[in-house]
Amino acid sequence: RKEVEQDPGPFNVPEGATVAFNCTYSNSASQSFFWYRQDCRKEPKLLMSVYSSGNEDGRFTAQLNRASQYISLLIRDSKLSDSATYLCVVNSGSNTGKLIFGQGTTLQVKP
Amino acid sequence: DAGVIQSPRHEVTEMGQEVTLRCKPISGHNSLFWYRQTMMRGLELLIYFNNNVPIDDSGMPEDRFSAKMPNASFSTLKIQPSEPRDSAVYFCASSLSLGTVGDEQYFGPGTRLTVT
Numbered sequence: 001r002k003e004v005e006q007d008p009g010p011f012n013v014p015e016g017a018t019v020a021f022n023c024t025y026s027n028s029a030s031q032s033f034f035w036y037r038q039d040c041r042k043e044p045k046l047l048m049s050v051y052s053s054g055n056e057d058g059r060f061t062a063q064l065n066r067a068s069q070y071i072s073l074l075i076r077d078s079k080l081s082d083s084a085t086y087l088c089v090v091n092s093g094s095n096t097g098k099l100i101f102g103q104g105t106t107l108q109v110k111p
Numbered sequence: 112d113a114g115v116i117q118s119p120r121h122e123v124t125e126m127g128q129e130v131t132l133r134c135k136p137i138s139g140h141n142s143l144f145w146y147r148q149t150m151m152r153g154l155e156l157l158i159y160f161n162n163n164v165p166i167d168d169s170g171m172p173e174d175r176f177s178a179k180m181p182n183a184s185f186s187t188l189k190i191q192p193s194e195p196r197d198s199a200v201y202f203c204a205s206s207l208s209l210g211t212v213g214d215e216q217y218f219g220p221g222t223r224l225t226v227t
Binding site for chain 1: 142153154156159161166167202206208209210214215216217218219220221
């Protein structure tokens with residue numbers, strides 16, 4: 001079983017749609033959780049950290065369920081510029097600093 | 112603010128040649144990470160440093176790969192000799208710390224390596 005699992009997609013949605021990505025992780029000792037965004041031929045960029053209470057940043061909402069070891073990202077009112085690959089990331093626990101990256105979910109927003 | 116800086120951005124070399132990739136982390140960040148990304152294998156952690164000391168190099172594929180961090184503002188990843196299967200994008204990333212606070216990593220633009 002992969003340490004971080006994501007549905008690779010692609011998710012093809014029209015502009016203005018709401019889309020949700022899910023991710024599961026296997027290490028119950030993980031303490032930090034993130035969503036990164038990667039555009040084609042570019043570096044991964046931090047989109048948002050994910051907190052236990054859930055957090056929102058504009059059109060983006062992240063949720064964490066520690067009991068189920070499950071993370072989600074909700075994007076409302078999708079824009080063409082949201083088209084990218086979204087990487088679910090968790091730390092490996094034990095203050096090692098190592099981050100484990102999922103394979104990513106590809107989103108394509110169409111006009 | 113300057114982000115993570117990597118050079119060169121593109122490198123094309125012939126099999127058997129030595130390749131050196133360079134990275135300057137964000138000022139004040141204590142941890143530095145080297146990753147490799149390919150379509151087949153995704154993003155792989157090769158090695159990381161904390162306070163210039165290598166912490167875990169278990170991801171380094173073989174002895175042809177070596178990395179150094181002589182000071183807080185510079186690191187190199189060297190491949191000698193290079194092989195076609197080393198072709199990939201190599202990313203350097205830095206973070207404030209290895210703890211659970213400040214462990215988000217910031218990536219450089221990457222070096223696209225092609226070995227022919």
